[in-house]
Amino acid sequence: MAHERRRTAQVRIVADPDALNRAAAGEFVARARRAVQAFGRFSVALAGGSTPRGLYALLAGAPYRNRIRWERVHVFWTDERCVPSDHPESNFRMAHECLLSRVPMPDANIHQVQTGRGDPAFVARAYERTIRKWFRLPSGAFPEFDLVVLGLGEDGHTASLFPNAKALHETRRLVIDTAGGRPNVARVTLSVPVLNHAQRLLWLVAGASKASVVRRVLREPARCDELPAQRVHPSHGTSLWLVDREAARLLARPNAIMRR
Ligand code: 6PG
Numbered sequence: 001m002a003h004e005r006r007r008t009a010q011v012r013i014v015a016d017p018d019a020l021n022r023a024a025a026g027e028f029v030a031r032a033r034r035a036v037q038a039f040g041r042f043s044v045a046l047a048g049g050s051t052p053r054g055l056y057a058l059l060a061g062a063p064y065r066n067r068i069r070w071e072r073v074h075v076f077w078t079d080e081r082c083v084p085s086d087h088p089e090s091n092f093r094m095a096h097e098c099l100l101s102r103v104p105m106p107d108a109n110i111h112q113v114q115t116g117r118g119d120p121a122f123v124a125r126a127y128e129r130t131i132r133k134w135f136r137l138p139s140g141a142f143p144e145f146d147l148v149v150l151g152l153g154e155d156g157h158t159a160s161l162f163p164n165a166k167a168l169h170e171t172r173r174l175v176i177d178t179a180g181g182r183p184n185v186a187r188v189t190l191s192v193p194v195l196n197h198a199q200r201l202l203w204l205v206a207g208a209s210k211a212s213v214v215r216r217v218l219r220e221p222a223r224c225d226e227l228p229a230q231r232v233h234p235s236h237g238t239s240l241w242l243v244d245r246e247a248a249r250l251l252a253r254p255n256a257i258m259r260r
Contacts, residue, residue, distance in 0.1 A: 009233065011218060011241040013248045017206045020244050021054035024204055027240060028059060028147065029067045031200055035146040036072045042146050043135075045076040045190060047159065048091025049151040051204045056098035070105040076131065078148060079160035079189035080113035082120050082177075089183050090115075113188055120177035120186040127188055128175040142174065142197040144237075150195070152205045154213050156227035157181065160189035164225050168192060195232045201239035208246040215250040 014020045028044070035042040046052065058064060077091055085092045092112050100110055111134060113127050135143040150158050161168055162180040170176050170191040179186045195201065205214055217229045218241070224231045233239065243251075 009218075009239045009241060011243060011248075011251070013243055013245060013251070016244050016246075017051075017054055020204060020206055020242050021058050023242050024052075024055040024149075024202060025058045025064045027200075027202055027242075028055070028149075029064055031147045031202075032068045032073060035199075036069050039146075041072045041074060043074045043076065043143070044147045045078045045145050045149065045198075046091070046095050047078050047149045047151045047204070048080070048094060049153075051151045051206055052149055053094060053098055055149070055204065056095055060099045060102035065103060068103075070103045071109070073105055074109045074111060074134065075100065075105070076111045076145070077113055078150060078158075078195070079187055080115060080123075080127075081160075081183065082115045082123060082186040082188065084116060085112065089185070115188075120179075120188060124173075124175045124177040124188040128173060131174050131194075140172075142193050145194075145198045147200050147202060148190075148195055148198040150201055150203045150229075150232070152203060152210060152213060152217065152229055153181065154209055156213050156217060156229050158203075158229045158232055159195065160187040161192065161228040161231070163228060165228070168225060168228055168231060192228075192231045196235045197237075198234060199237040201232065201234055201237065203239065203241040203243075205241065205247045206244040208249070210243075210247040211250045214243055214247050219251060 014023050032042040080091050081089050083089050111130055131143055155163055160178050165178055167176045167178040173191055174194050176191055177188050217227050222230050
C-alpha cells in the first residue's frame with residue numbers, strides 16, 4: 001500500500017488558506033470541464049467540515065462560476081451528520097449556503113443525504129440507492145466520482161471514517177452509518193472502496209493544528225485503523241493533497257512541491 005500511495009498522491013504546499021482555496025477552485029474547474037467534455041456531466045462528492053467553505057464560496061463567484069456548466073454538475077456528499085438539513089451542523093446546509101444556492105444548478109442535480117427519513121442505517125441505505133441509481137451501477141460495482149473533495153481531521157479521520165471504526169472495514173456497501181467526530185452525532189459516510197474508486201481525490205488541509213496528522217498520514221508507516229486517511233488511495237485514479245504551509249510545517253521539505 002505504501003507503494004500505491006506513492007504512485008498516486010501528489011502533495012502541493014501552498015502559502016495559506018486563500019492560496020489553498022484558489023488552487024482547489026482551479027482544480028475543481030479543470031475536473032468539471034474535463035468530465036463534461038468527456039461524459040457530458042460532472043459528478044462530485046463534497047466534504048463537510050470548515051476547510052472547504054472557502055472553496056465553495058470562491059466557486060460561487062467570478063471568475064470560477066462562469067467557467068463551469070453548472071447544469072451538468074451533479075453534487076453528492078462524502079458524509080453527512082444526521083441532523084435536519086437546516087441545522088447549523090448540516091454539511092448540506094453549509095454547501096448550499098456557500099455555493100449551491102448561488103449557482104444556476106437544477107435542484108435535481110443536488111443529491112442530498114435525506115437525513116430526515118428514518119434512522120441512520122435507513123438513511124445510509126437510501127443514499128446508497130440514490131448513488132446506485134444515478135450511476136446505474138450493476139450489483140457489486142462501485143461508482144467512479146469524477147472528483148471527491150476530502151478534509152482531514154486531527155485524529156486522522158476523513159469523511160466520517162473515524163479511527164478504529166467498524167465502518168473502515170466495509171468492502172461491499174457504498175454508504176454506511178457510523179457515529180463520532182465533532183459534533184459527536186450519528187452520521188452516514190461513503191465507504192473506503194467508494195473513495196478509492198474515484199477518478200480524482202482532492203484533499204484540503206490547512207492550519208497548524210493539522211501539522212502533526214499530516215506528517216503521520218503522509219510520511220509515517222501505515223497504521224490504517226488509527227489513521228483512516230491512510231486507507232484512502234485511488235485504485236486507478238489520482239489524488240492531490242493541497243496543504244497550506246502551517247499544516248505542512250512538519251513535512252520534510254515544507255516549501256517544495258512534492259510528488260509522491
Ligand atoms: C465532516 C467532514 C470531516 C471533515 C474533517 C475536517 O462532516 O465532519 O466531512 O471529515 O472534513 O473533520 O474538518 P475541518 O475542515 O473542519 O478541519
